[in-house]
Amino acid sequence: MLDLLPEELWSNPKARFLDPACKSGVFLREIAKRLDKGLESKIPDRQERIDHIMKHQLFGLSITELTGLMSRRTVYCSKIANGKYSVCTVFDNEQGNIRFRRIEHTWQDGRCVFCGANQEGYDRGPDLETHAYEFIHTQNPEDLFTMKFDVIIGNPPYQLDTGGSGRQAKPIYHLFVQQAKKLNPRYLVMIIPSRWFAGGMGLDDFRAEMINDSQIRTIVDYIDARECFPGVDIAGGVCYFLWAKDTDGDCKVINVFKDTVYESIRPLNEFNTFVRLAPAVSILRKVISKREEPMTRIISATRPFGLQTKDRPDGNGMLRLVTSAGSGNIPLERVKSGYEMIGKWKVMTSKTSHDHAGQPDKDGKRRVLSRIELLEPNAVCTESYIILGAFDNKSEAINCLVYARTQFVRFLISLLSFSQDITRERFAYVPMQDFSEPWTDEKLYQKYGLTPDEIAFIESMIRPMDASAEKNDE
Template sequence: MSGQVALSLQNRNPDVLSCIANLSNDEVFTPPGFANQMLDIVAEAWADAHHGASIWADSSLRFLDPFTKSGVFLREITSRLNEGLRDELPDLQERVDHILTKQVFGVGITQLTSLIARRSLYCSKRASSTHSIVKSFTDADGNILFEHVEHTWVGATDFLETADADGNPVTKGTNGRCKYCGASQKALDRGNELETHAYAFIHTDDIKARIAELFGDDMQFDVIIGNPPYQLDDGGHNNSATPIYQLFVENAVALNPKFVVMVTPSRWFAGGRGLDKYRERMLKDRHMRNIVDYPKLYDGFPGVKIRGGISYFLWDRDYDGPCAIQTMWDGKPLGEPVSRRLDQFDVFVRWNEAVPILEKVLARAEPVLAARVSSQKPFGLRTFFHGSATPAGIKDPVKLYGSQRVSWIDRSEVVQNLQWVDQWKVLMSRVQGTSAAVERIFLGKPIVSGPTEACTETYLVAGLFKTETEAKRYAIYLRTRFVRFLVSLRKGTQDAPRGVYGFVPDVPLDREWTDSELYERYDLTAEEVAFIESKVALHTDE
């Protein structure tokens, strides 16, 4: 037995991979404990389908992390296989060589992470070095590959005259977008000396052909697992950055393994820029066996701020049925998992307890407030637009609600929906949220806006009314816990566009609605009321 091999497979205290700093919010290192939870759910699914057998005792299976960073998934898989294959391969060196050359594979997302992953897995950044615990590799990469890939720029409208490597004149676009991931050419067309973030696993028209190029024509993976890059690192940030994790998920499923298990932001449940088609596909996919959801900020990945929380899922090629939903809170299961159809609603309702409440509300088949609420830029005025501090000297003044202040403009400056200016309106902030780990407000305070008033895109026009009385009643309705709870089911981040009102019934404005009246109207039980009020706080000025 090699002492080097034995040392490498001992428990680490503390585990260096639990201490390593993240590269950025879009390239997040997975804590070892979290990675093991994901592996546990794979093992349970395998045992269910194989009469209790252990997946870690099968020497024929192949595992792939196609976007490895720290190598934590590959390391923990190796550790489990090392234990599971003791009987079949009793010699430790033979067993380690078999596992690491025949069963465990990875694709680094950058040159740096490929070196980190090899160090985690082989105990050496070069798989073939004398320090490596594997004795069968003849090349430095081993089974953790990294390939420098360039973006494929399309759609440019600006061009410059330059020369190729041989000095021949060429015309080159400068403001295109990558056809695969949508990256900005201006930000990421920067040569070989800097990282391009053109990930090999998604920059291809044929993922099966790409895998064959990397690992050989006969390579078929049984388990694809990992934590993909979340968004484009091209200057965007927070909600404005373009998500790309869905591209990794789709290509992993296209490889048709037995299992796909990945951790991603949970924004896809109900919103997210460019995620509508992905959400629709995921909700209709009856191979989705499990979703484990961490709604609380920082809960799954301590210190990493991912608004809307994170979750991981298990896709099972041979499964066809409802999906088991488990909510986690402070690192522990919150109640028992509940199996339900993902496509029951047009968005995924993350709280199991919310489903029967929503079913009661929707059973009345009433119109919803999304039909009342305006789209972005209701008057065609951008957030940064401001008028004069006073109406003095303005021929036909209109009061303008804008970002952090009220100003005055001339009626002629209203770009669109001029007819709304002289109606009673209720305005709602387009963005509402805090940095708290748990959001409990979900909507800002409604503003009752009278005739000769308008707003920038900081606000949406949530409703138009003939009278002040109707507008005030509507504003009171929007402040109820009942309304804000229904909004929360479609609101995963600070952004509150028209769509978040898609579950809120458009009730008659014949009274000033209270929560008690609304609970009674929809026949909610005491337990359901308690759940709503545990999730939604009163407004701070109430």
């Protein structure tokens, strides 16, 4: 991340650096190493140079009291900035420039107005951390240090538990990015989850802001987060970026995946979402150029028949209910929506992706969709599934099912799939077809004019599935 910054920063004794989310202090430590070397000719005395760097150039806000101690130990070689063993001899307080101040959430209608934390879970006593991070719990971040920073860099906290049903987690990393921009630094470098590429879960505005920001010079994207953070599973991967004030132009995009690095220079806002891999861009351009209606037109919303995951058959009635635990009969009265689909042939797929949190398998491939099967007339399902289409005759439904199993379709879905959820929105790039005829990968490759390299790329990313309509993929 530091390598993205201009080399001349390391020999500038007036450059100031801020980590607004100190955890271990590693960013400030590595910056100190570069400044120590870069300022040798300007401040020859080693102790004077170190004192200058620590006192006048490096600043941090720790996210907890403990990480404050750890960060000071990392940077100053002492958890007490003005202690006996500190490498800096000019501090007059214990925290130095790496400070922690306990902040309380500001509650309104059960939520924090700054970060959205749930009051029930985070309104804690004085003995527990509040997780109300100082940097994002103010409308005036410029008052935190009352100085200008040349560089803001960090690895902010990613999410908070919302405390709602399903125990969803609310992203907060984007709040650190937005707050940092308010301070108007010359450069901003942060590492964050890549899920913002597709938006959702409160990230739609942030996605739009990012892809339309022509001051983002570089994005380095790890599709599998474990290649960046060994042993850490982060849905959708992670990325870090360089934002440079008063610059303009296309962005350099570097994707790291297994032993392959893809590099391109392109605008981030060519599509409504950010398409991460350069080879995928050329494929998507060809698909979109046909100006066909997206498949989202025929796909159901979540909970297609108004039945919850916990709903189970009761053995009565003429409808067959398919659940994650099996199937059985229910009466029509239990159905709350989707009546127009009940008497038709339907294509059903699991709402949950086959891939764990959108991660590829050990061979670097994804399957994307899990269970896909045909539902006969008078069969319905719970919200564990969505309906990919409802048809008057069985042959059209079969052709739709086989189409959904192609590597071509699942590749297009994968471009918008950064989490476990498979929803209608994930099919925004999948074009409608004439389902009076069957579709195969070969036929689709020919229709959209894909090159051998583009075909090879799709097949290197997506696992084959059995094309048989009778195959149960659960």
